[in-house]
Amino acid sequence: MMPASKVRGVALITAMLITALAGTVAAGLSWDNALDVRRTMVMLFRDQAIQVAVGSEGWVSSILVDDQANSTSDHLGEIWATEIPALPIDSEAVQGEIYGKIEDLQGRFNINNLLDGNGKIDQPSLEQFERLLTILGLELRLAGITADWLDADQSESIPDGAEDPFYTGLIPAYRTANQRIANITELAALDGMDRASFEILLPHVTALPERTPINVNTATPAVLRSLGPNIDESDAEGLVSQREAGGFVDYAAVFAPLVDQNLQQWISETSSYFQLKAVVQIDTVRISLFTVLHRDAGRPAVTPISRSLGTI
Secondary structure, eight states, rough: OOOHHHHHHHHHHHHHHHHHHHHHHHHHHHHHHHHHHHHHHHHHHHHHHHHHHHHHHHHHHHHHHHHHHOSOOOOTTTGGGGGEEEEEEEEESOOEEEEEEEEEESSSSSSGGOOTTSSSBHHHHHHHHHHEEEEEEEEOOOHHHHHHHHHHOOOSSSSSSSOOOHHSSSSSSOOOOOOOOGGGGGGGGGGOOOHHHHHHHHGGGGSSOOOEETTTTTTTTHHHHHTTOOOOOOHHHHHHHHTTTOSSSSSHHHTTTSSSSGGGGGGSSOSSSSEEEEEEEETEEEEEEEEEEEEEESSSSSSEEEEEEEEO
């Protein structure tokens, strides 16, 4: 038989091992519980942030409706064009802030303008896009490649172009759209469109569901220059300076001698498509909501036509 002192020693060690094991299990359970609680709170905060962001669409819509009722043109001096300052979200359920901005999408070149009403490539718009690429220092071949991405046929543009035979040979393989694109990010799939080129082009282009005129009151300087082959950088600076007071007084008279004759019907001083970027911060959770809004020219109504979280 073992001496009593040894029995007590074994019992003590066993008790210590059991206590250590129980402590480890308890600590693990406590950590897992803390993670579960945090995960749940983050998901709850995210859902709440999304609801707040979507709710801001109603507020912005009312601003655009009021603007339509009180103004005959859209320009960068109006209320909708100012950035939304950080506004507190303070309620029993949630606390945080929301901020953002509204942009006129018709101040950009609509990529879908490359297709005419019959789904064929519109040559004046293609030439305008070529001028825009040149102004931005991008490869001119991207114009033909974009045209091939949109048109319904499988005939590659000469000398630049790419259709399904090229894209299906890539890994992973994919096909051209062969129709108007729904989101401008589709341009990232074009042959030759690297990240740097896309980021340079992005502020000056959009993808809207129909052919749209360019609002010269809100167009970027690069887009203004693309309207005609003889509009240089100093001309664009003069045009931007001229519209600062509240848009052009008579935009048609100003641009008649400057704009390509075939594009004159595609300039305007009003807009129907806007993009809301709403950023909501709740606790450590931040979400960005991009919403494309369509304002009906015939009646006081604004309709969200697309939403995306975290990306345009």
